[in-house]
Amino acid sequence: xxxxxxxxxxxxxxxxxxxxxxxxxxxxxxxxxxxxxxxxxxxxxxxxxxxxxxxxxxxxxxxxxxxxxxxxxxxxxxxxxxxxxxxxxxxxxxxxxxxxxxxxxxxxxxxxxxxxxxxxxxxxxxxxxxxxxxxxxxxxxxxxxxxxxxxxxxxxxxxxxxxxxxxxxxxxxxxxxxxxxxxxxxxxxxxxxxxxxxxxxxxxxxxxxxxxxxxxxxxxxxxxxxxxxxxxxxxxxxxxxxxxxxxxxxxxxxxxxxxxxxxxxxxxxxxxxxxxxxxxxxxxxxxxxxxxxxxxxxxxxxxxxxxxxxxxxxxxxxxxxxxxxxxxxxxxxxxxxxxxxxxxxxxxxxxxxxxxxxxxxxxxxxxxxxxxxxxxxxx
Ligand SMILES: Cc1cc2nc3c(=O)[nH]c(=O)nc-3n(C[C@H](O)[C@H](O)[C@H](O)COP(=O)(O)O)c2cc1C
Numbered sequence: 337x338x339x340x341x342x343x344x345x346x347x348x349x350x351x352x353x354x355x356x357x358x359x360x361x362x363x364x365x366x367x368x369x370x371x372x373x374x375x376x377x378x379x380x381x382x383x384x385x386x387x388x389x390x391x392x393x394x395x396x397x398x399x400x401x402x403x404x405x406x407x408x409x410x411x412x413x414x415x416x417x418x419x420x421x422x423x424x425x426x427x428x429x430x431x432x433x434x435x436x437x438x439x440x441x442x443x444x445x446x447x448x449x450x451x452x453x454x455x456x457x458x459x460x461x462x463x464x465x466x467x468x469x470x471x472x473x474x475x476x477x478x479x480x481x482x483x484x485x486x487x488x489x490x491x492x493x494x495x496x497x498x499x500x501x502x503x504x505x506x507x508x509x510x511x512x513x514x515x516x517x518x519x520x521x522x523x524x525x526x527x528x529x530x531x532x533x534x535x536x537x538x539x540x541x542x543x544x545x546x547x548x549x550x551x552x553x554x555x556x557x558x559x560x561x562x563x564x565x566x567x568x569x570x571x572x573x574x575x576x577x578x579x580x581x582x583x584x585x586x587x588x589x590x591x592x593x594x595x596x597x598x599x600x601x602x603x604x605x606x607x608x609x610x611x612x613x614x615x616x617x618x619x620x621x622x623x624x625x626x627x628x629x630x631x632x633x634x635x636x637x638x639x640x641x642x643x644x645x646x647x648x649x650x651x652x653x654x655x656x657x658x659x660x661x662x663x664x665x666x667x668x669x670x671x672x673x674x675x676x677x678x679x680x681x682x683x684x685x686x687x688x689x690x691x692x693x694x695x696x697x698x699x700x701x702x703x704x705x706x707x708x709x710x711x712x713x714x715x
């Protein structure tokens with residue numbers, strides 16, 4: 337066995353001691369910086385969950401219920417995190433989730449994140465609006481959601497044609513937002529949805545925001561102009577596009593099966609970052625039943641509450657093909673713009689590599705259920 341080769345240690349960035357970016361040593365350090373920088377109502381918009389924020393707590397608590405069972409004496413001098421997803425080669429299994437309202441956190445947020453994703457080779461599920469970027473800079477998925485874009489055959493066709501023409505990798509269909517949920521913080525803040533597009537307006541000398549014209553409110557019975565999409569609409573979307581359709585927002589075995597039947601090529605087990613239906617538990621708790629129901633036919637991804645490399649490792653151990661994050665890169669965006677986005681994913685991916693090495697799993701194929709057990713389980 338050779339001694340450790342110290343010459344392979346990467347060099348520190350030139351401004352390591354002076355640049356506040358490097359004061360952040362973990363994802364949640366970026367959260368603190370973001371909170372300090374943002375208008376309080378932008379911070380609430382970013383951080384909040386719906387109703388009692390019970391699922392928000394559960395998303396984190398779920399990971400803490402699991403502990404790792406490392407494997408000893410495995411050669412881990414190289415750790416390979418690469419994988420292939422829908423024909424795309426990825427260096428590591430962490431993706432950027434779609435997130436609306438980025439302009440509340442940083443000007444031109446969607447484009448800034450898209451550039452950060454490109455520079456850090458992270459697959460980005462964008463909310464759109466990045467048509468201005470050269471095609472070569474867009475290895476992304478696109479998001480559709482149940483807000484409306486698959487109501488009719490013509491609407492589906494109109495939506496997918498440019499995506500196919502522009503080399504989009506897949507379509508991510510978010511299915512858990514037929515209504516915007518009751519979000520106490522937004523309602524208290526009289527948050528105006530339009531601010532997601534234009535950013536938070538400046539406050540006056542007294543620190544007051546301009547009065548919102550149509551604030552998020554409470555006690556308005558939900559109504560939609562049109563029926564919300566169903567499995568038939570999903571099946572139609574899948575049949576009309578050659579792009580893989582990935583359904584985001586699945587939490588049960590039954591719905592996993594229905595996704596496969598409808599022709600979806602993947603799912604993301606997700607509770608929308610605990611921002612839609614509350615009291616659904618942590619997503620990591622829903623993962624095993626969805627993985628079992630998929631029976632290896634489609635990749636199962638997971639999001640919700642992942643903040644450290646060990647969280648990613650636990651998700652992979654329970655059968656996730658890859659994971660997605662939203663708040664982590666939004667913290668980076670709010671605190672440092674593109675550099676923050678890149679640094680957050682750099683931290684998460686290097687933590688994962690280190691954790692894989694320490695757990696004795698040199699590649700993704702070596703990760704399985706035997707790597708975790710439930711805290712407090714039998715002795
Ligand atoms: C500010 C914000 C905006 C979001 N907007 C969307 C959206 O437009 N569409 C969507 O599918 N999910 C949206 N999400 C949910 C994320 O895609 C993702 O499911 C979730 O946030 C992952 O959990 P995490 O933030 O703990 O990583 C949003 C999340 C946040 C924090």
